[in-house]
Amino acid sequence: MLKKNLTFIGVLMVMVFLIAAPATAQKVRGVTDTEILVGQWGPQTGPAAPWGAVARGTDLLFKIINEEGGIHGRKFKYYLRDDSYQPAKTKAIAKEFVEQIGVFAVVGGIGVATGMTARDYLMENKVPWYAPITGVYEWISPIQKYLFAQYPLYDDEAFNLTGYLHEKLGYKKIAMFYQNDDYGKQGAQGVERYLLRKKISLVAKVSAEMTDRDLSTHALKLKNSGAEAVIMWTMPTHAALILAESAKIGFKPQWATSNTLSDSALMMQITKGLWAGMINSFALELPDSNLPLMVKYREWHKKLAPQERWGTFYYAGIAFAEPFVEGVRRAGRDLTADNWVKAMETLKDWKGISSPITFTNPMDRQGGKHVFYGKVKPDGNIERLTDWIRITK
Amino acid sequence: MDIKRNYYEDIELFKSNTILVWSILFLIFLAFLPWLITTYRPLGLSIYIVNLITIHAIVAIGLNILVGYTGQISMGHAGFFALGAFTAVILIVRWSFPLWIALPIAGFVSSAFGFILGLPALRLKGPYLAIATLGFGMTITTIIKHMEFFGGRMGLQAPKLYLFGTPMKDIHYYYVIMIIAVLMTIGAVKLIKTRVGRAFIAIRDSDIAAEAMGVNLTYYKTLAFAVSAFYTGVAGGLYAFILGFINPESFHLIMSITFLAMVVVGGLGSIMGSIAGAALMTFLDIKLQAIQDIPAIGPALVIFSEKYMSIAGISNVAVIVYGLIMILIVLFEPLGIFGFWIRNKRYWKTWPF
Numbered sequence: 001m002l003k004k005n006l007t008f009i010g011v012l013m014v015m016v017f018l019i020a021a022p023a024t025a026q027k028v029r030g031v032t033d034t035e036i037l038v039g040q041w042g043p044q045t046g047p048a049a050p051w052g053a054v055a056r057g058t059d060l061l062f063k064i065i066n067e068e069g070g071i072h073g074r075k076f077k078y079y080l081r082d083d084s085y086q087p088a089k090t091k092a093i094a095k096e097f098v099e100q101i102g103v104f105a106v107v108g109g110i111g112v113a114t115g116m117t118a119r120d121y122l123m124e125n126k127v128p129w130y131a132p133i134t135g136v137y138e139w140i141s142p143i144q145k146y147l148f149a150q151y152p153l154y155d156d157e158a159f160n161l162t163g164y165l166h167e168k169l170g171y172k173k174i175a176m177f178y179q180n181d182d183y184g185k186q187g188a189q190g191v192e193r194y195l196l197r198k199k200i201s202l203v204a205k206v207s208a209e210m211t212d213r214d215l216s217t218h219a220l221k222l223k224n225s226g227a228e229a230v231i232m233w234t235m236p237t238h239a240a241l242i243l244a245e246s247a248k249i250g251f252k253p254q255w256a257t258s259n260t261l262s263d264s265a266l267m268m269q270i271t272k273g274l275w276a277g278m279i280n281s282f283a284l285e286l287p288d289s290n291l292p293l294m295v296k297y298r299e300w301h302k303k304l305a306p307q308e309r310w311g312t313f314y315y316a317g318i319a320f321a322e323p324f325v326e327g328v329r330r331a332g333r334d335l336t337a338d339n340w341v342k343a344m345e346t347l348k349d350w351k352g353i354s355s356p357i358t359f360t361n362p363m364d365r366q367g368g369k370h371v372f373y374g375k376v377k378p379d380g381n382i383e384r385l386t387d388w389i390r391i392t393k
Numbered sequence: 394m395d396i397k398r399n400y401y402e403d404i405e406l407f408k409s410n411t412i413l414v415w416s417i418l419f420l421i422f423l424a425f426l427p428w429l430i431t432t433y434r435p436l437g438l439s440i441y442i443v444n445l446i447t448i449h450a451i452v453a454i455g456l457n458i459l460v461g462y463t464g465q466i467s468m469g470h471a472g473f474f475a476l477g478a479f480t481a482v483i484l485i486v487r488w489s490f491p492l493w494i495a496l497p498i499a500g501f502v503s504s505a506f507g508f509i510l511g512l513p514a515l516r517l518k519g520p521y522l523a524i525a526t527l528g529f530g531m532t533i534t535t536i537i538k539h540m541e542f543f544g545g546r547m548g549l550q551a552p553k554l555y556l557f558g559t560p561m562k563d564i565h566y567y568y569v570i571m572i573i574a575v576l577m578t579i580g581a582v583k584l585i586k587t588r589v590g591r592a593f594i595a596i597r598d599s600d601i602a603a604e605a606m607g608v609n610l611t612y613y614k615t616l617a618f619a620v621s622a623f624y625t626g627v628a629g630g631l632y633a634f635i636l637g638f639i640n641p642e643s644f645h646l647i648m649s650i651t652f653l654a655m656v657v658v659g660g661l662g663s664i665m666g667s668i669a670g671a672a673l674m675t676f677l678d679i680k681l682q683a684i685q686d687i688p689a690i691g692p693a694l695v696i697f698s699e700k701y702m703s704i705a706g707i708s709n710v711a712v713i714v715y716g717l718i719m720i721l722i723v724l725f726e727p728l729g730i731f732g733f734w735i736r737n738k739r740y741w742k743t744w745p746f
Contacts, residue, residue: 044708044709045708045709045711052708081682081683082682082708082711083682086643087636087638087639087640087643088445088636088643089679089682091441091635091636091637092439092441092442092445092679093682095441095442096439096683099439100434100437100439112547112548112640113638113640113642113643116548116550116637116638116640117636117637117638119638120553120637121637180539181538182545182546182547
């Protein structure tokens with residue numbers, strides 16, 4: 001009996017320890033003389049956990065900046081919270097960020113449903129939010145003063161990719177394979193938008209459900225259409241399945257896909273080498289890029305977080321936080337939410353390790369408008385085909 | 394003191410004046426809770442978390458009627474929850490119903506589906522029923538996902554609600570949710586005490602014996618499902634509005650299992666236990682994310698997790714602690730939190746013996 005009561009007391013003690021430290025009164029929320037408080041949510045556990053690397057990548061960037069002495073005498077204090085990809089938790093985290101920790105800004109954050117529960121709340125409280133990591137219209141329309149988006153729009157990306165295949169590479173018969181959800185549909189929409197303009201039609205439009213595991217009929221449909229090039233807008237699993245099925249029936253078109261599947265090291269592994277030859281669009285520099293900034297980050301990565309894989313998701317966490325930091329730098333010592341917004345609006349073709357970022361038009365909060373194309377080599381490395389190409393007008 | 398002389402004495406809501414006084418004091422406490430929270434922030438709570446707890450408590454009460462009192466099982470309550478949420482939002486967005494009409498309709502839509510799900514329950518038992526309900530929960534979200542009417546996979550934005558012309562904030566929702574929760578709790582207590590509840594309990598203890606005594610199994614089993622789904626549907630409607638945005642992927646299998654865990658941890662066959670279970674599980678689920686901020690223990694756990702666990706680090710510890718607390722409670726007290734309560738009450742009552 002005593003034992004049982006002890007467990008109960010133990011539970012109570014855990015709860016008491018969870019009392020959060022009260023936020024101290026200050027002029028600007030989350031900005032003190034020596035610190036800037038920044039938060040991010042990301043799934044560290046649960047089915048979406050692989051994407052959690054993004055939030056940990058952001059941690060690396062803040063550590064690097066702190067090691068280099070911070071910005072205008074302030075260092076970043078970074079709060080990473082695991083929302084397990086559950087919207088109810090995300091909203092609780094957003095409230096914790098604002099009401100209890102008192103962060104200056106929120107950076108990144110993966111997922112549409114999760115982010116949408118927090119969007120209006122953050123905006124009402126004038127919390128700057130930089131770069132939710134999905135390419136949908138919800139972030140940029142209607143315009144929110146404190147919300148800046150970077151991830152290229154799927155629709156525009158697909159539009160431009162189709163143009164590249166048709167005009168530069170001369171493919172006439174193009175087919176589309178996509179996953180039947182918002183992500184896939186926006187891709188299909190972009191492809192059709194381009195073809196409609198050129199007055200040609202898709203030779204085949206094949207969709208798969210998320211839960212489909214047998215794609216042999218899908219592959220057969222694509223083969224029978226006689227397509228020379230197939231654009232796919234899917235998640236990694238489906239990409240691997242359709243490539244395997246097509247190879248089995250001897251269908252070898254030119255494949256092309258979005259930057260969502262740009263982790264070619266991973267894709268080569270799960271497709272057992274079939275990924276070679278893929279034309280891929282990229283929104284970030286390549287992992288082995290010789291860009292001085294990339295070299296620098298890779299060195300810090302070895303020093304500060306050697307246990308992490310230098311994968312696309314991980315350094316995307318850096319890429320999607322860099323422009324935010326640049327905004328803080330430009331806002332100067334007198335950092336407020338409004339000053340930060342003004343500073344962000346001076347960014348013009350600003351270049352970190354992602355595409356050039358521009359926010360000079362206050363009526364346009366879509367910062368990333370460029371991708372480049374690359375072809376996957378048989379060894380899994382990328383042969384860069386183009387320079388940065390503007391995809392959004 | 395505990396002797397009942399007739400049926401009407403037994404179904405009294407307040408068995409004694411002591412209980413009446415304490416209940417009133419508790420209601421006064423609930424009325425002042427938001428003030429307490431915003432002033433002192435006990436346990437790092439926010440009104441949003443309390444709202445979430447209250448909504449989960451409504452679900453847990455509904456599920457307990459089914460699982461704890463009628464002895465059926467459901468692993469598909471996230472489906473009813475989703476139905477309630479989507480119905481309420483669509484009624485308000487498309488046909489501009491007021492909330493106080495939309496919520497009961499959301500409840501009744503859910504309970505209609507609960508009735509349908511109750512039909513196979515007449516023939517299925519134990520694990521077979523669990524699988525059937527599990528399938529139901531997953532089917533509902535899949536159907537919603539594929540219908541543009543429900544916003545498809547993208548989901549729906551819940552409209553902002555206004556109270557006397559001002560947009561509703563957490564604190565307004567608190568009172569709306571709390572009043573509904575209190576009414577529904579009283580409803581559940583009454584239901585269990587009267588004829589219907591007794592029929593449920595008879596079915597739980599032995600359905601053949603119950604039928605022999607004249608309990609109509611078809612009627613009461615489907616009724617249990619319908620009532621349970623009604624509670625969950627209403628809670629789902631409220632959930633949509635405190636979240637502000639819903640999409641079908643949010644109502645997954647894990648959610649159904651969490652609901653079931655709330656009931657088991659709280660105490661099967663106990664209304665108070667349902668509330669306690671919902672409160673504890675919701676609180677831990679949200680607050681354990683900040684486990685690294687606990688003084689002294691937190692940093693030590695961070696170092697430990699970085700050394701011995703995967704790179705996601707501290708989040709793993711949070712999940713383990715969450716699971717451990719659940720296991721410990723069920724292991725040491727099969728009646729759940731309600732069991733602790735009974736035991737401690739008895740201990741103090743008979744003290745010093």
